[in-house]
Amino acid sequence: MIGHLTAIAHAATGVVFIAGLSACTSSSDTSPSRDSGGVAKATGAPVQVAGTRIGVPRTTAAGEWQMPAGDYASSRFSDLAQITPANAANLKASWTFSTGVLRGHEGQPLVVNNTMYLVTPYPNVSYAIDLATAGQPLKWKFRPENAQAATGQACCDVVNRGAAYADGKIFYNLLDGHTVAVDAENGTQLWRTRMADLNLGETMTMAPIVVKGKVLVGSSGGEMGVRGWLAAIDAKTGKEVWRGYNTGSDRDVKVGSRFKAFYPQDNGKDLGLTSWPGETWKQGGGAVWGWLSYDPELNLVYYGTSNPGPWNPSVRKGDNKWSCAIMARDADTGELVWAFQVTPYDMWDYDTVNENILVDLPLGGTTRKALVHFDRNGFAYTIDRATGEVLVAKPFVQMNWSTGVDMKTGRPQVVPEKMTAEGKLVKDICPSLEGGKNQQPAAFSPQTGLFYVPTINLCMDFEVRPVTYIPGTPYIGANAPEKKGPGGHGGEFIAWDATTGRKVWGIEEPFPVWGGALATAGGVVFYGTLDGWFKAVDASSGKALWKFKVGSGVVGNPIAYLGPDGKQYIAVYSGIGGDMGLLIAGDVAANLPYDIRERGSTLPDLARWTSWGGMLFVFSL
Amino acid sequence: MRVSEIAFGAICVMAVVAAAPRARQAASAPNAMTDSIRFVAHPEHIPSGFPSHDRPLALRNPLEGNANARKVGAQLYVSYNCIDCHGADGSGAMGPSLADGRWHFGGTSGELFESIYQGRPDGMPAWGGRIANDQIWSLITYIQSLSQGKNVATENFTGRTVERTGH
Numbered sequence: 001m002i003g004h005l006t007a008i009a010h011a012a013t014g015v016v017f018i019a020g021l022s023a024c025t026s027s028s029d030t031s032p033s034r035d036s037g038g039v040a041k042a043t044g045a046p047v048q049v050a051g052t053r054i055g056v057p058r059t060t061a062a063g064e065w066q067m068p069a070g071d072y073a074s075s076r077f078s079d080l081a082q083i084t085p086a087n088a089a090n091l092k093a094s095w096t097f098s099t100g101v102l103r104g105h106e107g108q109p110l111v112v113n114n115t116m117y118l119v120t121p122y123p124n125v126s127y128a129i130d131l132a133t134a135g136q137p138l139k140w141k142f143r144p145e146n147a148q149a150a151t152g153q154a155c156c157d158v159v160n161r162g163a164a165y166a167d168g169k170i171f172y173n174l175l176d177g178h179t180v181a182v183d184a185e186n187g188t189q190l191w192r193t194r195m196a197d198l199n200l201g202e203t204m205t206m207a208p209i210v211v212k213g214k215v216l217v218g219s220s221g222g223e224m225g226v227r228g229w230l231a232a233i234d235a236k237t238g239k240e241v242w243r244g245y246n247t248g249s250d251r252d253v254k255v256g257s258r259f260k261a262f263y264p265q266d267n268g269k270d271l272g273l274t275s276w277p278g279e280t281w282k283q284g285g286g287a288v289w290g291w292l293s294y295d296p297e298l299n300l301v302y303y304g305t306s307n308p309g310p311w312n313p314s315v316r317k318g319d320n321k322w323s324c325a326i327m328a329r330d331a332d333t334g335e336l337v338w339a340f341q342v343t344p345y346d347m348w349d350y351d352t353v354n355e356n357i358l359v360d361l362p363l364g365g366t367t368r369k370a371l372v373h374f375d376r377n378g379f380a381y382t383i384d385r386a387t388g389e390v391l392v393a394k395p396f397v398q399m400n401w402s403t404g405v406d407m408k409t410g411r412p413q414v415v416p417e418k419m420t421a422e423g424k425l426v427k428d429i430c431p432s433l434e435g436g437k438n439q440q441p442a443a444f445s446p447q448t449g450l451f452y453v454p455t456i457n458l459c460m461d462f463e464v465r466p467v468t469y470i471p472g473t474p475y476i477g478a479n480a481p482e483k484k485g486p487g488g489h490g491g492e493f494i495a496w497d498a499t500t501g502r503k504v505w506g507i508e509e510p511f512p513v514w515g516g517a518l519a520t521a522g523g524v525v526f527y528g529t530l531d532g533w534f535k536a537v538d539a540s541s542g543k544a545l546w547k548f549k550v551g552s553g554v555v556g557n558p559i560a561y562l563g564p565d566g567k568q569y570i571a572v573y574s575g576i577g578g579d580m581g582l583l584i585a586g587d588v589a590a591n592l593p594y595d596i597r598e599r600g601s602t603l604p605d606l607a608r609w610t611s612w613g614g615m616l617f618v619f620s621l
Numbered sequence: 622m623r624v625s626e627i628a629f630g631a632i633c634v635m636a637v638v639a640a641a642p643r644a645r646q647a648a649s650a651p652n653a654m655t656d657s658i659r660f661v662a663h664p665e666h667i668p669s670g671f672p673s674h675d676r677p678l679a680l681r682n683p684l685e686g687n688a689n690a691r692k693v694g695a696q697l698y699v700s701y702n703c704i705d706c707h708g709a710d711g712s713g714a715m716g717p718s719l720a721d722g723r724w725h726f727g728g729t730s731g732e733l734f735e736s737i738y739q740g741r742p743d744g745m746p747a748w749g750g751r752i753a754n755d756q757i758w759s760l761i762t763y764i765q766s767l768s769q770g771k772n773v774a775t776e777n778f779t780g781r782t783v784e785r786t787g788h
Contacts, residue, residue, distance in 0.1 A: 148742045149742060150744065151743045152706070152715070152716060152743045152744010152745055153744050154715065156715065157715075465699065467702070468700060468701075468702070470702055472746055473702035473705070473706070473746065474702050474705030474706055476702075476705045589713065590713065590717075590718070590721075591713070591716075591718075591725070592717075594723055595718060595721055595723050596718070596721040596722070596773060596774070597712070597718045597721060598720065598721070605778075607778075608778040
């Protein structure tokens, strides 16, 4: 089996590149030893670009992957360095595992103590796989109770973006609104806490992180008229410790004396109420379905909030705080310490839930503690993570709805012709509501100082219609057909310099890049595509090094780990789905294999290149 | 609330339902007829020789093919947010397609009535007693008009251009 797959891998590779290494990566291109486990440096990530480093050094073992993004900084950088531009062409499939679930496999596995942990899309089965035994047998399989009604309440497929490990426990969210803790050794459910209200359209798809004994979680439902929140659960007992809402009174939002936003318009009393007409904040969205980051020095947890509800902007005139905002809360108390509204009065479904990557960057002659965020609205923000000050804001994709970010206020300057309203059809808005980037997380390498960003090149027409709030049904009020943007490619995998706001290189892809990125100390970056290619490229140049056609389109995020045999492995889910796979990609989007869903007009030929099916693929040299 | 306006500004009175007593239409309160409507015949699930002492009910859509009912159903499809689950023209979105001629819970008038009235365990809300029965029949009239010619079992990708069956 492995031999067969190897043959395919070589065939798929075609040309073997012996990449010329740049100065940035050459020093990491050392022969790995068993002792160092192939790690580029024994202590933390090597700093090769002056003043550039991952903002929160990894404290866990380099060969493990204990939290969704690998570290609190959300860098998705692995210190493992065995796979280099010189040898990546020799990568081959080592083993695979069917998850038994067909729908969109966003998220990523964890690896702790020579055990791999997977969580599937609904019904959110989890598996513990023994990496130390040939054939990778299961240690356990856990099938939680999980209400089937949730499958009809989730807007964008029944995805799950992964688990977090801490203190011998695996924590993850169930689609029906529960958070569970499972004993990592034997799969026993330790607690199960209802956090979200399915009857109000709240589901849970995001991956938690664990900070100082608290599990941090949020809910989905920005299309269902929910009221977004972030909550902390005691990891030992499963009891809720605090919950901060993203709309409503200062008390509910946890705005107190410590709160200080950088921009004047983001300061004031009860902005979560007063920036909405009447009681529209109660169905105002601002859900927390994306990624969390944490800075232990500042003790701040960072997250972004979703679009305001409904999409019809005419019924909620105002800034709609704190939808489409980056929030910084005290990890112990939940107090809001600062907030920055990225897209006030969103009219295009530009959620701000994308990951916030914590890095220290050289800016203006000093090293700034920065947060880098690639927003749905098409701007890449480099922000001071202590204050919320915008340092750099530049478009990272083609856009036409805004002429730029006003650096005095942090607000985007909106092109009037692209404003949407009830009774109006606005044509050709770029990016589309999928954003310049969506949930697929970027990665950062301190060796190159670059961010590796999976992007989308789609535009849309936006027609707003009246809408009624009916609990448990979608609260949208707009039609927004999408099409490929200028250039005709569906997406591009880019390398981004966040100090200058400049694209360094890009690889155009026929379809939107909906899988996340992984950067490694070997100088190789990995990502997967909707048409089912898993690729390795040179971190410095973007040069293609290797690719392999996996079983289904990739919407998941690769990880790197060190096997018990001392070898570096790369693991990724294939399994098309999620918003992109489900909503616009034709019959790969059907609910059952029996269905014949019409192909959407956006990506009519995607169904030719892939079909659904959840599978883990693991690669090594 | 727009919902109640639509509910009370309802359409033509429902006609006789086969094997069910004639009933006065009310916008909300369930009545004797709606109780009997809960039981829909599923002869395809009855093995031959299975004991039977009753003649199962077979519900027919009293508004079948009614052009006005289809128009009203199309409006209700938007007003009740069906569109955002099942897609424009029933093309499928977060919920299943209603236009592909493939039904998870059956596609006869009675089965569609049952799906809308009682809801389904995969998240389809139970609308029975919340909206008028004749509105349900209007929705069904609209839904049944969507699948004409869309049940295409084979997709051939090998042609020069990708054939589009979509909108």
